[in-house]
Amino acid sequence: MKKNIVLIGMPGSGKSTVGVILAKVLGYTFIDSDLLIQKEEKKLLKDIIAREGQEGFLRIENRVNASIETENSVIATGGSVVYCEEAMKHLQEIGTVIYLKLDYQILKKRLSNLIGRGVVLKDGQTLEDLYKERVPLYEKYGEYIIDEKNTDAEGTLQKILEVLK
Numbered sequence: 001m002k003k004n005i006v007l008i009g010m011p012g013s014g015k016s017t018v019g020v021i022l023a024k025v026l027g028y029t030f031i032d033s034d035l036l037i038q039k040e041e042k043k044l045l046k047d048i049i050a051r052e053g054q055e056g057f058l059r060i061e062n063r064v065n066a067s068i069e070t071e072n073s074v075i076a077t078g079g080s081v082v083y084c085e086e087a088m089k090h091l092q093e094i095g096t097v098i099y100l101k102l103d104y105q106i107l108k109k110r111l112s113n114l115i116g117r118g119v120v121l122k123d124g125q126t127l128e129d130l131y132k133e134r135v136p137l138y139e140k141y142g143e144y145i146i147d148e149k150n151t152d153a154e155g156t157l158q159k160i161l162e163v164l165k
Contacts (some may be wrong), residue, residue: 003071004028004095005164008138010131011079011119012110013100013148018074018156023158029073033081037064045078054122058083066090079119082137090142098160099142103149105130 005022007015015033023030034045037060041048049057059080065087068075075095081087091097102110108127111119121130139145142165148156 001098002094003074004073005074006077006091006095006097007100008077008082008141009079009095009100010102010107010134010138011121012107013079013102014153014156015076015100017153018100018160019074021153021157022160023074025161026074027072029070031068031070031073031075033061033065033068033075034078036068037078040064062087066142068094070094079134082134082141088141092143096164097141097143098163099138099145100156101135101138101145101147104128106148107131 005028007019007022007025014033019032020030022028038044041060043051047059048060052060058080061081062084065077065081065084068090073095075091077091078080081091094096106140113125119130144160146156146159146163
């Protein structure tokens with residue numbers, strides 16, 4: 001097994017929630033790459049996006065994720081990291097990438113305020129557009145796909161532990 005576990009997926013798929021629990025179970029450190037970005041930029045994600053625009057934010061996200069050097073960590077990434085090829089290659093090198101797959105209808109119920117969450121949306125893009133655009137990227141980069149259909153955080157955790165055996 002690689003030294004880290006990297007969680008990818010849409011905002012609201014439970015990367016941070018499950019990641020914290022997974023880190024506790026494994027005795028790993030938990031890293032939220034969105035929080036690393038906020039710490040480095042000294043601004044909230046939504047403010048970085050407002051200031052830098054989508055492309056500027058993705059450059060920052062790519063740089064921060066590509067520079068993560070850690071071992072024995074669970075890394076929860078931002079949903080847009082799959083647009084950052086350099087970062088994804090790096091994350092694949094340092095960890096096992098797991099895609100937390102959530103059905104669109106469930107996702108829609110969980111996400112009410114996309115802008116407040118700092119979600120990268122193009123002008124006029126809907127959540128459904130974003131979902132359809134990102135799913136193939138998550139599937140491309142995910143070494144394992146954990147389907148979260150009819151499961152809670154504990155169920156997702158058990159599925160992850162099963163594939164890591």
